[in-house]
Amino acid sequence: MTKPKKDVKFQHRERRLSRGSDSPTEGRSTSRANGAKSPVRNGHPTRPDYGRQDTGMTEGWATEDEKAPQPTAQEEYAKKKQTFITRTIWTLVMIAVFFGAMFAGHIYMIIIVTALQIVSFNEVIAISNVPMRARSLQFTKTLNWYFLGTTMYFLYGESVIYYFKHIVLIDKVLLPFATHHRFISFMLYVMGFVFFVGSLQKGHYRFQFTQFAWTHMALYLIVVQAHFIMNNIFEGMIWFFIPVSLVITNDIFAYIVGITIGRTQLIKLSPKKTVEGFVGAWLFTVLFGFGMTNILMRYKYFICPVNDLGANIFTGLECVPNPVFIAHTYQVPFVPPNWTHLPTTVQISPMQFHIFVMATFASLIAPFGGFFASGLKRTFNIKDFGDSIPGHGGITDRMDCQFIMGFFAFMYYQSFIAVYRASPGSVIETAITSLTPEEQVEVVKLLGRHLVNQGQLSAKALADLGEQFRIAMK
Incomplete structure (x- = not known):
């Protein structure tokens, strides 16, 4: 035995x-x-660890032939050179497209912002997808895009109705959509919500609810904030270009100052960021903001709100400039009376004070949008959000600070700079929503008499208009 x-x-x-x-x-x-x-x-x-050495998990089993060859110095240099060339070419392409669209007209910038919005949403959604699980769930990606479409319909509709009331509210087809826009948007969202609940499958609840929450986070962080960037374009090209250029300038000088005198690490999420680069970039960004704003204020194409989507840099725009762009005389404080050789007053536009605040936000707060994105990428163990731009990674990697900066610029403009005047669109909206058809006709007649008294309309034209009203009311 x-x-x-x-x-x-x-x-x-x-x-x-x-x-x-x-x-x-x-x-x-x-x-x-x-x-x-x-x-x-x-x-x-316990089971002995046969056949393994202390040097690593894979080296104990691999032979010399199986080990990957290390690149030579020449191959490493060629790779870095090719990456630099690719990044340079695409940087010039992006700059050309950006300025070309800005000079071509506001509608082209809106198209670019919309495209960036969609691509960024797709990149953020993609990093959370689990292909093996999503493969058996037919409507996961469909719901993501449905909620994107619903959100964009609501936000874009709000902007169009607000800025183009004088066009939308007098159109017979568009009027019902304008007056019931929010209810329609809400019902579209409810339909998606009901469809999501109906699509829940046993064994996939955690994954499906994670996707639902992730989609809504992406909608808020990307789509909603990009929407306010589009509103900045409608308010005037300067409110779009200045915030964007401030973020880019700050990023460039943070890198230059950081590699020159940077010694102290700023935040662990981005090990290459330094305190010296952070502060130095702020100073250069403020100076750039003062200089660029002083140039753009001279052109109505940049400071006027959009009243003609067909306008471009050659046709220009016409408007009454916002008082923030008009120079004011300010008394210089703390000047001794005996120092007559020093000026006691200074002439400067209020916009320069506002640009200081924007430049400070772009330098000290907006970078945390980039730190947030860095933390998100570390969570999913990825280097970039995508490869939409060769040599630069994904669109989201380039827009992480721009979204929060554009949101801030809109809120700051509406709170401290915007001038609220009665516009033809607002008057028409009040008349349509608050008056009966008979009262609306009476308003037109009274307005016609006023125009006749001012010499803007002939008495015969007013009489013909009144006759047409009598015929229409019968």
Whole structure:
């Protein structure tokens, strides 16, 4: 009985040891080779780590032929050179497209912002998808895009109705959509919500609810904030270009100052960011903001709100400039009366004070949008959000600070700079929503008489208009 038992044990050991080498003791640990007993864990013998060495998990098994060859210095230099060329080419392409669209007209910038909005949403949604699980769930991606479309319909509709009331509210087809826009948007969202609940499948609840929450976070962080960037374009090109250029300038000088005198690490999420670069970039960004604003204020194409989507840099725009762009005389404080050689007053536009606040936000707060994106990428263990731009990564990697900066610029403009005057669109909206058709006709007649008295309309034209009203009311 004992001999077969010993043979079985011997054959078993030989078969396991053959994985490491031909020698019975070569593949074993030092303690086992010296005759020591196997380690015991919780009263049970543990399985020896045969055939492995202390140098790593894979090196103990790999042969010299299986190890990946290390690139030579020449190959590494060629790779870096190609990456630099690619980044440079696409940087110039993006700059050309940006300025070309800005000079071509506001509608082209809106198209670009919309495209960036969609691509960024797709990149953020993609990093959370689990392909093996999503493959068995037919409507996961469909719902993502449905909620995107619903959100964009609501936000874009709000902007169009607000800025183009004088066009939308007098159109017979568009009027019902304008007056019931929010209800329509709400019902579209409710339909998506009901469809999501109906699509829940047993065994996938956690994944589906995670996707639902992730989609809504992406909608808020990207789509909603990009919407306010589009509103900045409607308010005037300067409110779009200045915030964007401030972020870019701050990023450039943070890198230059950081590699020049940077010593102190700023935040662990971005190890290359330094305190010196952070502060130095703020100073350069403020100076750039003062200079660029002083140039753009001279052109109505940049400071006028959009009243003609067909306008471009050559046709220009006409408007009454916002008082913030008009220079005011300010008394210089703390000037001793005996120092007559120093000026006691200074003439400067209020916009320069506002640009200081914007430049400070772009330098000290907006970078945290980039830090947030860095933390998100570290969470999913990815280097970039995508590869939409060759050599630069994804669109989201370039827009992480722009979204929060554009949101801030809109809120700051509406709170401290915007001038609220009665517009034809607002008057028409009040008349349509608050007056009966008979009262609306009476308003037109009274307005016609006023125009006749001012010499803007002939009495005959007013009489013909009144006759047309009488015919229409019968």
